[in-house]
Structure formats: structure tokens, C-alpha cells
Amino acid sequence: MLLNQNMNNGCPTHLFYADDAIIMGxxxxxNIRNVVRILKCxxxxxxxxxxxxxxxxxxxxxxxxxxDEMAGFVGCQPDSFPFKFLGLCVGxxxxxxxxxxxxxxxxxxxxxxxxxxILSMGGRVTLIRSVLESLPCFYFSLYRAPxxxxxxxxxxxxxxLWGGNSEIRKVHWVAWDMVASPVDMGGLGLQRLKDVNxxxxxxxxxxxxxxxxxxxxxVVNAIHGVSSVWDFFPLKKAVGGVWxxxxxxxxxxxxxxxxxxxxxxGVAGSGEKIKxxxxxxxxxxxLKDKFLALFALEVVKPSSVRxxxxxxxxxxxKHDPDSPVESAEWISLSAAVASVTLTSVPDKWEWLGNGAxxxxxxxxxxxxxxxxxxxxxxxxxxxxWVSKKCNIFAWRAELNRLPTVEALEKRGMVVINDGCxxxxxxxxxxxxxxxxxxxxxxxxxxxxFWCNIPKFFVFSFRDLIEIHxxxxxxxxxxxxxxxxxxxxxxxxxxxxxxxxxxxxxxxxEDVFSEILIVSFFWFKFRAKSGNFDWGDWCKFVNM
Numbered sequence: 001m002l003l004n005q006n007m008n009n010g011c012p013t014h015l016f017y018a019d020d021a022i023i024m025g026x027x028x029x030x031n032i033r034n035v036v037r038i039l040k041c042x043x044x045x046x047x048x049x050x051x052x053x054x055x056x057x058x059x060x061x062x063x064x065x066x067x068d069e070m071a072g073f074v075g076c077q078p079d080s081f082p083f084k085f086l087g088l089c090v091g092x093x094x095x096x097x098x099x100x101x102x103x104x105x106x107x108x109x110x111x112x113x114x115x116x117x118i119l120s121m122g123g124r125v126t127l128i129r130s131v132l133e134s135l136p137c138f139y140f141s142l143y144r145a146p147x148x149x150x151x152x153x154x155x156x157x158x159x160x161l162w163g164g165n166s167e168i169r170k171v172h173w174v175a176w177d178m179v180a181s182p183v184d185m186g187g188l189g190l191q192r193l194k195d196v197n198x199x200x201x202x203x204x205x206x207x208x209x210x211x212x213x214x215x216x217x218x219v220v221n222a223i224h225g226v227s228s229v230w231d232f233f234p235l236k237k238a239v240g241g242v243w244x245x246x247x248x249x250x251x252x253x254x255x256x257x258x259x260x261x262x263x264x265x266g267v268a269g270s271g272e273k274i275k276x277x278x279x280x281x282x283x284x285x286x287l288k289d290k291f292l293a294l295f296a297l298e299v300v301k302p303s304s305v306r307x308x309x310x311x312x313x314x315x316x317x318k319h320d321p322d323s324p325v326e327s328a329e330w331i332s333l334s335a336a337v338a339s340v341t342l343t344s345v346p347d348k349w350e351w352l353g354n355g356a357x358x359x360x361x362x363x364x365x366x367x368x369x370x371x372x373x374x375x376x377x378x379x380x381x382x383x384x385w386v387s388k389k390c391n392i393f394a395w396r397a398e399l400n401r402l403p404t405v406e407a408l409e410k411r412g413m414v415v416i417n418d419g420c421x422x423x424x425x426x427x428x429x430x431x432x433x434x435x436x437x438x439x440x441x442x443x444x445x446x447x448x449f450w451c452n453i454p455k456f457f458v459f460s461f462r463d464l465i466e467i468h469x470x471x472x473x474x475x476x477x478x479x480x481x482x483x484x485x486x487x488x489x490x491x492x493x494x495x496x497x498x499x500x501x502x503x504x505x506x507x508x509e510d511v512f513s514e515i516l517i518v519s520f521f522w523f524k525f526r527a528k529s530g531n532f533d534w535g536d537w538c539k540f541v542n543m
Contacts, residue, residue, distance in 0.1 A: 013025060020085065020086060022085065023035055027059055029070065032057075035074075036074055052075040053076070053077075055076040055077070056076055056077050056079035056083065057071040057074055058078075058079045058080060059080075064078070064080070087138055088138065088139070089102075094143040094144070094242075095144075095245070096146075097146050100139070100145065100146065103135065103149070104149070104152055107132065107135060107157075110132060111156055111157075111159075112165070115160075116163050116165065121389050121392045121393070122387060122391070122392055123388075123389070124160060124163075125161070125189070125190070128161060128190060132160075136193065136197075140197040140200045141200040141203070143242065143245060144197065144245040144249050145194075150193050150194050150197070154176065154180075154192070154193055161179070161190075171403070171411065173402075173407075174188070174396065174399060174401050178399075180192045182369060184379060185369070185374040185377065186374060186377035191365070195368050195369065197249075198254065198368065199362075199365040199368065201246050202249075202250065202254075202364045203361055203364075205233065205246070205250045205261075206264065206351075206359050208233065209264065209349045210348070220243050223236065223239055224236045230278055230302070233247045233250060233261075235247045254367070254368055254371075255367070255372075258371075261280065262284060263352050263353045264280070264349050264351060264352060264359070265284060266279045266349055266350075267281070267347065267349065267350055268281055268340060268347055269342070269343050269344070269347045269348065270306060270343065270344055271306035271309060271342045272346075273347040274304060274347045275303070275304060276303050276305045276307065276309075277295055277298060277301055277303065278301070278302060282340070284352070288301075291329045291332070292329075293321070293325045293329050294330060294333060297317045297319065297321060297326065298316065298317065299316040299317065303316075305340075309337060309340060309342060310342060354370065380394065381482065383483040383486055384479075384526070385479070385483050385523050385526040385527035386487060386522060390486050390487060390490045391486065393489070394465055394490070397461050397489060398461050398462055400429075400430050404428050404429050404433065405417075405418045405428035406418075406428060406429035406430075407429075407430075420437055421499045422437050422496070422499065422505075423437055423439070430461050431459075431460060431461065433492065435458050435459065435460065435461070439495070439506075440492055442508035443488060443492060444456075446508065446512045447484065447485075447512070450538075451540050453471070453481075454471070456470075461489075465485060465489075467485060468481040468485060479527070480540075483523060483527075484515070487519045487522065488515050491511055491514050491515050495511050516537070519537075520534060520537045
């Protein structure tokens, strides 16, 4: 890649990663010939040869005909912006939704209908967590995603979660705000892609302050570090590109009007890398925002801490602080810096947000999520030894988001037979199926006798899934009983569906026998304390 302009000293000339390389320089025939000669010398010395047939020549600010001519001389292919390097589009305007089409295409390929049809709800959630939420991270880690792209990708995830695709839409039983919430906040544990994008871009703000000597920071400072801008992150508004998008995200409030710069603070060591006025290091805000009058008097505004505090200190004012406001600020500032002692230790930055291990992308995401109000939500207690699909089923049942006749009619669907198929005494609903139906009452009576539960009455699904908290039981017994209740509800739901759709009626004994067998194998092979035999399980002892 050769530019038709002069390059200042210190500009990057090459980028190497694994077996990919970019060679940069000024556009001239002599330079191109020299590059070819260097590559030939490299081949003769090392035995490694660059495959020119797979290489491309790009001229920036050069006529296409001239690029074609030189590419023919070199023996490679002519190319132009945008091009793909290491999986990312270089030179493309990533503010356009069309530039994100490769990410959308990958999503649609992964979320094919056959995968949704053969996976349970738990399997789809696992696939979303492990694969889908990671697919856009490569792009998200460098580019700010347009709002439209976030909406499109999350729409694809939602449709896949509920068994549909881009062409077929099925009922979305739970709102996305609830689904995309942490499990310990009453959600399903999926992530909002905007939160992921923001947290990944915040990493660049953290690295910019901690890697002041790195090449990429020097490049950013060379382009954006103009003397008339005193922002926390340098930005020349007339210059677009990746850094401009990153800074725009960092300047926006992450939550509750709190910006990224309020979450980090400089710790002065030698004082060489921390800006005295521009960086927050003595207080939670920069000194320029706390001492406005003094900052207006400062001559060298981007001065470092060491510039101002080393030795006797050298202050460069436009004039001495003499007004009442200036004098008061000077007294306050002098008292604040009096206790600061510079050392030979390099400056560093500390993370003020949550996370005991300091800054991380996960810490930023956690901070954004924790700022939301989840106080009015019921937090479902997930059972670790029960399969994920059963946990999700119980989570949905507590929210009354199962496809019962009652729920379908609320959504405007017409159901001919709206009664309970087992007893035909009441409307087919979550409350009736699991607490009031004669089949359910008979099953719960057997489960109560098996698990030594005194006679109990439940009036809602929430009463059922919290019954393990009642009574004086050991922790192991509570965990076992909690899973048994969830398993029982799952098998009751299966029995309901078998009768409603296949005409197969099951008895209390048949349902209870399946509960015993299924819960035994799940607990034995999935629970940490599952070292017991069938006899102990049938007696509900030695948990």
C-alpha cells in the first residue's frame, strides 16, 4: 500500500501478523522497485518466497491506470479501498449499514431453520451464548455498530431463540429486555449487543491511557493531537475514521450520565505520562474542570504532572493569579498538590468501577447492566442439576409465558377446545395445569409423600418452585427437592401435551414413575453429591 504523499519520520512502514504483511511507503516507481528487490533478497537469504500472485498493490491518491501498470511490473493484482485484512474491512465507511452485511450474512448462515427445529430451548440458548454473541465481537472490538445493525442482529437472535428465522416469525413469549438480562436479575442470561459493543470499545480508551509509548497511540496523537483541543481523548473533528467512532462512544454516558473518563483515574508515579490539567488524577475529575480560572491562565495546557511538580515547580501563567477567584483556586490547588511526591515508578491508571481484578471488558459490561433497575422482578432460582431446557421451562412458567390456551387467547389466537384435557373443569392455564388439575394434585400428593413434605397447599406456580425453601432441611435436601419440583412440572407439561396433541392419557402412577426415574439419573450424574443408589433415592435419604 503506497501513498501519493510525503510520509513523516516515524510513520509505520510495515505491518506483520502471522503470514500476512502490509508494506507501506510513498508512491514512486523507484520505491516499488526497491520493495521488489528487498523481497527477492529476503527469498535468497531465507528460502521463503512471497506469493505475488496472492498479493495486491494499492495506490492511495493514485490514478487506477498507474496502479494497474505498476501491479503488472510487480507481478501482483491491483486493488483499491476498501479491502479485507485479517477479517476486517479496511477503508470502508463502517457507519453505513451496507458495510456490516458480512456480519449479517454470517448470522443468517448460522441461524438456519434446521438448527432451530432440532434444538430444544436450552440448546438454542447455549448456541446463542457460545457462538452467536461471539460472532460480531471481531467487528465490535474496533467499530461502533450502527443502531440499525444492532436491531437486525438482535432480531435474528430473537427469532432463532423462539424457533423462527428471517422468513418465519413465531410467538416471542418473553420480552427481549427480560431475556437479555442476567440470570441473577431474573433474565435468561443473554446479552444486549449494544452493551457488548460499548464494552469492547471502552477497552481502547483504557489501552490508550496505559500504552502511551505504543505505535498505535503515537499514530492517534499524530493525527488527532491538535494543540487547541483539551479533551480527555484527543480528537480532531474534521478527521473521521475508527478513532473518531471510538471516542464518540467513550464520550456518551455509559449509564446514569456517567462517562468512561469518570471510571478511571491516573496514579502519578514519575508524572511523565499523566496530564496535569487534562487527566483525572488528583480528584475524580480533571483539574481543568475543578479550577476553571487557573486553567484559563495556564500557558502550556497539555503539560504533564512532572512538568508542574518536579523540583520547585514551574508554573507558566498568562499573568499571576490575582483576582479573588484565581487566588482562592490557587490556594486550594497548592494545598491539594502539597502531599504529592513523584517517584521513579511509571505512571499507571486504576479502574474505579466494579471488578476486583481491575479493568476488563466483562467489568464494563457488568457495570452497565448493574445500573439498570431490576427491583420489580422475581428472580428464578435455577437448579444446576436439572437440564437447561427444564430450567428455562420453569422460568417461563413462572412468568406465565407457556403456550397454554389462556396465553394463546390473550394473544388473539382462537382455540376451539379451551378446557383442560385431563378434567375439562377449568380453562387450560399455568395455574390450573400445575396446581389445581386432579392429575397434578395426585402427582404432588405422591411427590410430597416421597420427599417427606408435610401436606401443603399451593395457589400459583411461584409457590411450587419455592416450596423447597419451606421447612427445616439440609442444603443438599433443598437442592434435591428444588430439582424434583422442576422435573415434576416438566413431566406434567409433557403429559398435558401428549393428551392434547396425541390423545395419550397418562395416569398418576405413570407420571410419578417417570419423575422418579428421570430425576434419579439427572441427580446422580449431574449433581456433585450424586453418589448414592436407587434405593436411597426412592426413600429420599442420604442426599
